[in-house]
Amino acid sequence: MSKYSEFIEKTLESEYTHLQCFKNDDSIKIDLYKHTKIRKKLVLIRSKNRNDHIFRILRGINHPNLPTVFDVCACDDYLMVLESYVEGESLSKLLQKGCVTKKQAVKYTIDVCEALKTLHEKQIIHRDIKPENIIISPDGKAILIDLQAARLVTDTDHKDTINLGTVGYAAPEQYGVHQSTPPTDIYAVGVLLNELIINCHPTVRIPSGKLGKIISKCTETQIYNRYQTVDKLIADLKRYSFFH
Amino acid sequence: MDYKRTADLLEQLKIQNKSYESYLEENQDSFIQNDLKDYWQSILSTCPMKKTDIINKADVGYTFFYDIIKGKKIPSRDTICKIHISMNLGLEPCQNTLKLYNWASLYPKNKRDSIIIYGITHHMALYETDALLKQNNQPQLAKML
Ligand SMILES: Nc1ncnc2c1ncn2[C@@H]1O[C@H](COP(=O)(O)OP(=O)(O)O)[C@@H](O)[C@H]1O
Ligand SMILES: [Mg+2]
Numbered sequence: 001m002s003k004y005s006e007f008i009e010k011t012l013e014s015e016y017t018h019l020q021c022f023k024n025d026d027s028i029k030i031d032l033y034k035h036t037k038i039r040k041k042l043v044l045i046r047s048k049n050r051n052d053h054i055f056r057i058l059r060g061i062n063h064p065n066l067p068t069v070f071d072v073c074a075c076d077d078y079l080m081v082l083e084s085y086v087e088g089e090s091l092s093k094l095l096q097k098g099c100v101t102k103k104q105a106v107k108y109t110i111d112v113c114e115a116l117k118t119l120h121e122k123q124i125i126h127r128d129i130k131p132e133n134i135i136i137s138p139d140g141k142a143i144l145i146d147l148q149a150a151r152l153v154t155d156t157d158h159k160d161t162i163n164l165g166t167v168g169y170a171a172p173e174q175y176g177v178h179q180s181t182p183p184t185d186i187y188a189v190g191v192l193l194n195e196l197i198i199n200c201h202p203t204v205r206i207p208s209g210k211l212g213k214i215i216s217k218c219t220e221t222q223i224y225n226r227y228q229t230v231d232k233l234i235a236d237l238k239r240y241s242f243f244h
Numbered sequence: 245m246d247y248k249r250t251a252d253l254l255e256q257l258k259i260q261n262k263s264y265e266s267y268l269e270e271n272q273d274s275f276i277q278n279d280l281k282d283y284w285q286s287i288l289s290t291c292p293m294k295k296t297d298i299i300n301k302a303d304v305g306y307t308f309f310y311d312i313i314k315g316k317k318i319p320s321r322d323t324i325c326k327i328h329i330s331m332n333l334g335l336e337p338c339q340n341t342l343k344l345y346n347w348a349s350l351y352p353k354n355k356r357d358s359i360i361i362y363g364i365t366h367h368m369a370l371y372e373t374d375a376l377l378k379q380n381n382q383p384q385l386a387k388m389l
Contacts, residue, residue: 001296002297050305053306
């Protein structure tokens with residue numbers, strides 16, 4: 001407990017109704033609350049992962065493709081993050097239903113890149129980009145959630161890299177001793193786009209044509225052969241969607 | 245704790261038939277990291293706040309804060325100010341900490357520094373000090389890591 005977390009808990013108790021628990025295990029508890037008077041919904045994350053510096057940097061930033069972090073609080077045993085609720089369905093569910101068109105796939109990928117652009121500008125590497133962590137809003141926007149694995153480019157302690165991130169989406173350097181940089185996320189974006197279009201990992205198969213070229217450039221094993229910034233990737237994706 | 249003088253340490257290092265391991269063993273407590281750890285321990289003992297409360301009020305990362313007080317990481321000048329604004333112990337201890345890390349002391353003739361000094365001496369919270377900085381077109385303290 002800390003003074004500030006007591007205040008947050010009290011406010012939630014007196015002014016909000018608990019609607020749903022998204023997740024509850026040893027390392028993380030995620031709950032959805034709704035204000036009793038206004039319609040506002042809030043997500044409260046209680047996490048053992050101590051990357052509160054990431055959320056402190058993002059606090060107050062409004063971005064169409066990221067949840068807004070309202071508050072961050074360090075407690076003795078865990079970290080508390082209050083953020084906006086993102087309405088919609090996860091991209092993994094939509095993918096299972098088989099209802100993502102190629103056009104939508106490119107649009108969602110651009111949206112994710114826009115979110116990454118803001119994160120990377122602040123030296124934050126997301127490190128867990130995958131369909132489960134992308135929510136598609138009712139108006140068709142992709143919002144990138146789950147900054148549990150995120151870290152700063154300058155965080156040079158590599159010990160926990162193996163436990164975080166998701167197999168298949170994690171870039172080769174995420175398993176080793178290299179530090180995470182923007183191309184680490186770009187690799188995962190390449191995997192994502194491939195999954196969305198042809199439902200398999202780029203190491204299995206890549207579509208032919210311009211999109212395939214973009215995916216290849218995202219998922220090169222050598223970091224320096226990939227896109228170095230999302231800007232370049234966004235430009236190529238936008239050029240593609242303009243001509244198709 | 246009884247600190248060894250730097251000159252004495254230097255003489256010990258120069259001794260020809262002495263292994264580095266034995267130097268390390270004899271002088272574990274003399275490294276800066278330990279000095280810093282002791283320093284923070286003593287200053288935190290004068291502050292009645294819980295560490296998590298200091299962290300939240302200072303708006304610094306949890307891990308970063310603990311690395312600082314263990315002497316493992318070097319805080320920026322702004323971070324030192326934020327921690328001191330949060331601890332609310334007055335100006336003297338803040339100037340001492342800045343000196344310890346070889347940062348320039350807060351200087352009343354510098355506009356931004358003078359606002360920080362005003363905030364500390366008037367027991368203002370970080371957000372209040374930041375409001376005053378903004379009002380005077382100076383870069384704010386929060387979000388500067
Ligand atoms: N801001 C949010 N808005 C809507 N749903 C969220 C939000 N944050 C988390 N969730 C829900 O909780 C689930 C788990 O959250 P996530 O941050 O991905 O944690 P984990 O590390 O367990 O994957 C998500 O799949 C989503 O359904
Ligand atoms: Mg997730």
